[in-house]
Amino acid sequence: MAKKKAKEILFDPLFENNPITVQVLGICSALAVTVKLMPAIVMALSVMVVVGFSNLIISLMRNYIPMRIRIIVQLVVIASLVILVDLFLKAFSYDVSKQLSVFVGLIITNCIVMGRLEAFAMDNKPWPSFLDGIGNGAGYGLILIIVAFFRELFGSGTLFNHKVIPQWLYDHGYMDNGMMLMPAMALITVGVIIWVQRSLMPQLTEKE
Amino acid sequence: MKSLHDLLKKYEKLFLTGGKYEKLGPAYRAFYTFLYTPEVVTEKGAHIRSSIDLKRVMFVVVMALIPATLFGIWNTGHQYYVQAVAAGIEPAGGFWSEFLFGLKKVLPMIIVSYVVGLGIEFYFAIKRGEEVNEGYLVTGLLIPLIMPVTIPLWILALSVAFAVIFGKEVFGGTGMNIVNPALTARAFAFFSYPATMSGNLVWVANADHYDAVSGETILGYLAQNKSVPWSWWDMFTGTIPGSVGETSVLMILIGLALLLFTKVGSWRIVLSGLLGGVLMGILFNVWGENALMQFPWWQHLMVGGFAFGLAFMATDPVTAAQTNKGKWIYGFLIGALAITIRVLNPAYPEGMMLAILLMNVVAPTIDYLVVEANAKKRMKRKILSVKA
Numbered sequence: 001m002a003k004k005k006a007k008e009i010l011f012d013p014l015f016e017n018n019p020i021t022v023q024v025l026g027i028c029s030a031l032a033v034t035v036k037l038m039p040a041i042v043m044a045l046s047v048m049v050v051v052g053f054s055n056l057i058i059s060l061m062r063n064y065i066p067m068r069i070r071i072i073v074q075l076v077v078i079a080s081l082v083i084l085v086d087l088f089l090k091a092f093s094y095d096v097s098k099q100l101s102v103f104v105g106l107i108i109t110n111c112i113v114m115g116r117l118e119a120f121a122m123d124n125k126p127w128p129s130f131l132d133g134i135g136n137g138a139g140y141g142l143i144l145i146i147v148a149f150f151r152e153l154f155g156s157g158t159l160f161n162h163k164v165i166p167q168w169l170y171d172h173g174y175m176d177n178g179m180m181l182m183p184a185m186a187l188i189t190v191g192v193i194i195w196v197q198r199s200l201m202p203q204l205t206e207k208e
Numbered sequence: 209m210k211s212l213h214d215l216l217k218k219y220e221k222l223f224l225t226g227g228k229y230e231k232l233g234p235a236y237r238a239f240y241t242f243l244y245t246p247e248v249v250t251e252k253g254a255h256i257r258s259s260i261d262l263k264r265v266m267f268v269v270v271m272a273l274i275p276a277t278l279f280g281i282w283n284t285g286h287q288y289y290v291q292a293v294a295a296g297i298e299p300a301g302g303f304w305s306e307f308l309f310g311l312k313k314v315l316p317m318i319i320v321s322y323v324v325g326l327g328i329e330f331y332f333a334i335k336r337g338e339e340v341n342e343g344y345l346v347t348g349l350l351i352p353l354i355m356p357v358t359i360p361l362w363i364l365a366l367s368v369a370f371a372v373i374f375g376k377e378v379f380g381g382t383g384m385n386i387v388n389p390a391l392t393a394r395a396f397a398f399f400s401y402p403a404t405m406s407g408n409l410v411w412v413a414n415a416d417h418y419d420a421v422s423g424e425t426i427l428g429y430l431a432q433n434k435s436v437p438w439s440w441w442d443m444f445t446g447t448i449p450g451s452v453g454e455t456s457v458l459m460i461l462i463g464l465a466l467l468l469f470t471k472v473g474s475w476r477i478v479l480s481g482l483l484g485g486v487l488m489g490i491l492f493n494v495w496g497e498n499a500l501m502q503f504p505w506w507q508h509l510m511v512g513g514f515a516f517g518l519a520f521m522a523t524d525p526v527t528a529a530q531t532n533k534g535k536w537i538y539g540f541l542i543g544a545l546a547i548t549i550r551v552l553n554p555a556y557p558e559g560m561m562l563a564i565l566l567m568n569v570v571a572p573t574i575d576y577l578v579v580e581a582n583a584k585k586r587m588k589r590k591i592l593s594v595k596a
Contacts, residue, residue: 173360173362174362175363175401175403175404177400178399178400178401178402179399179400180400182399184399188374191378195378
């Protein structure tokens, strides 16, 4: 891997190399926690913290980890961080934690975390690794928030649980779209984001 | 008619390559070939081609849909007058007042469906520099026919847009879609706005204006374990509440006859679909636990969207299985699944829609397996003959 500047490491995963829309990782939780905006933001922050710090820790230890058991070591680090995040959420924002339910715990299985450890942290210095983790977490979070914005707006007519669709629209026969609340529509929303992104960045389209 | 042709020809050069409206060329040619024989001449390869091109195929299907459409328009008015007269709002109306009332309700649906759908198709065709396809002519008529008459027009428009974009254009347009676009529209409306797609108020026009309406569909009655107030003759002729065009089995049969006669629709799918439906119906009759299961199997074939879906949507050549054996499997599973979903999950009375959509997705796999099995069989035969 060619050396990249810190800025590129941090911002590349936001758009050009976004974990969800370009690498197509972490789709599962993107469908599950994006019904409302608030849980999506909390989830985005949690993943950012977990990916950032697990990258940092693994990168610090990378020269001492025996290759054969590296997956186990990585998992221990990720799991500890996830438990920390989970307990933190339970302590300081119990409602959101209840809404996210098992999905905080399932960050462990999020391919982005493991993927970044294997692809980046195992052979890069701590500081770039940390930036890479934060960048990928942010790229993931960005898509989550965009999807959640549209799903909450059209599915429930609210944003952060405040009604934003005016009442007179409902009086004229407007209805909230029940399908937006289903994971199927989240997948289609992600698809549309990928569509838009690829029309804006033609260099992402695969060669035929 | 000659003058129209001259008029079109006069402006043709504007739309040719290098003309002022070159980009709108596909729109011009779509309009021209819709009215007149295409002037394209073969330049290489096979010079004699079948006159049955996509346009003719689509036109046959549209013609096959006409009886069901006309009946649907009349039935919309008829159902309204039955309810309104019973409620004492309207005096009894004759055939023409029923038909005109229905026309006032159904025509806007058809117009909205065509305007929105064709608008999107033209946009994509011009944007991609391709010719406009005729596929939407059928879809545009199918969509209003499988919706309840009370559906708000904006929901109809949204469903059409969703179906054309995500059911069709993202896959590459007419002929490339893996699911039936008309059913995609219905599924979208059904899951997005369930209140407008089910219940006892949506099947009769203006039903929410008077009390004591009994606009429940037959499947709706059965799902609530009530007895059905209609005879099998009503179900056959179609004077029952339901989606606009799906009620009359008689009219659907006329259309189906045209489809089968012209070989646009596959008789294998229709026959195996019937077999599947009959078999599941009989099995549930034997089980007989609730009203839905006790409902006679031959009447199951006449209510809901079963007949309409089997005749006009399961036979859609693009989304159905392509191999002959595959068609048998495909049709049989559609019939069997439709009755199964309908009976076992009363929350989804429209089992036909879900069954066809599901089988659309599975159809390529069925074809693959059929072709593989055939290849294996021939391989075995060859080995045997070599040994002998």
